[in-house]
Amino acid sequence: MRQSARTDVKKRYCIAITNQKGGEGKTTTAINLSCALAGMGHKTLLADLDPQANSSGIFANPDRLELSLYNVFSGTSTLKEIIVGTEVENLDLAPSKITLAEIESAGVNVDAPYVIRDAFQSVPEYDFIIMDCPPSLSIFTINALVAATHVVIPAQAEKFSIDGMTGLRNTINSIKRRINPDLAIAGALLTQLKPNTVLSKTIMPVISDFFPVFKTSISEGVAIGESHLARKNIFMYAPESRQAKEYLTFTEELIGELEA
Numbered sequence: 001m002r003q004s005a006r007t008d009v010k011k012r013y014c015i016a017i018t019n020q021k022g023g024e025g026k027t028t029t030a031i032n033l034s035c036a037l038a039g040m041g042h043k044t045l046l047a048d049l050d051p052q053a054n055s056s057g058i059f060a061n062p063d064r065l066e067l068s069l070y071n072v073f074s075g076t077s078t079l080k081e082i083i084v085g086t087e088v089e090n091l092d093l094a095p096s097k098i099t100l101a102e103i104e105s106a107g108v109n110v111d112a113p114y115v116i117r118d119a120f121q122s123v124p125e126y127d128f129i130i131m132d133c134p135p136s137l138s139i140f141t142i143n144a145l146v147a148a149t150h151v152v153i154p155a156q157a158e159k160f161s162i163d164g165m166t167g168l169r170n171t172i173n174s175i176k177r178r179i180n181p182d183l184a185i186a187g188a189l190l191t192q193l194k195p196n197t198v199l200s201k202t203i204m205p206v207i208s209d210f211f212p213v214f215k216t217s218i219s220e221g222v223a224i225g226e227s228h229l230a231r232k233n234i235f236m237y238a239p240e241s242r243q244a245k246e247y248l249t250f251t252e253e254l255i256g257e258l259e260a
Ligand SMILES: Nc1ncnc2c1ncn2[C@@H]1O[C@H](COP(=O)(O)OP(=O)(O)OP(=O)(O)O)[C@@H](O)[C@H]1O
Pocket: 021, 022, 023, 024, 025, 026, 027, 028, 029, 050, 052, 054, 133, 134, 135, 191, 192, 193, 218, 219, 220, 221, 222, 224, 225, 228, 243
């Protein structure tokens, strides 16, 4: 990956990558944004809040990990105790496991929405914390939105992607109003874009009615699926691919916006 000199950021950013619709590119974005930030020299933590553990699986074998965010939610370990290093310099992982799903069925106590926000206070050493969220407005997504300074919403330019946006916007606004007044929407990132299709062109303005849309978008390409299969980030798997360049440009655009 292109290593550039570290440019210090003014404050620490906690970014929830969220969209309650499945398959919109949340995990792909969480993995590659985290790696791009780490490659720029920022100390970064990827927190996998999805019981599917897809982003954890890129960096570790979740079945072999003893501890995960399950232990943080169940109060049996601290966040520091469950964090593991990755092969990417400056990037650590707070892994998930399928057992995380049990937290939801175990019933929710009054502290439940604040578990992650409280835990993040114990790791001030990270410049960026990136949260990969599940495809639901579950307690894990609520935790992410309560802990976040910013939200990034990956979205495909498709009709069904639009349908859930009212619900997502309402959830973000209600958390902002009640619990986290500083929560800001960084923007929607168009993913898996088929360039120059009529559909993409018609849907883009509709999405921008809901959320600001990043100038950079991520095009559809086989390198992404292949990189997941190879359990690598896109910068390691195909550094010259169009998607690697787009994820780097997106990261630069995001930092520019955060710091503005
Ligand atoms: N730019 C892209 N080009 C081609 N395929 C992509 C691209 N981005 C994501 N995909 C593929 O789309 C699928 C969904 O992506 P991803 O897992 O990142 O979405 P998700 O929102 O995290 O899904 P879930 O809601 O299940 O957690 C994956 O198979 C992934 O490989």
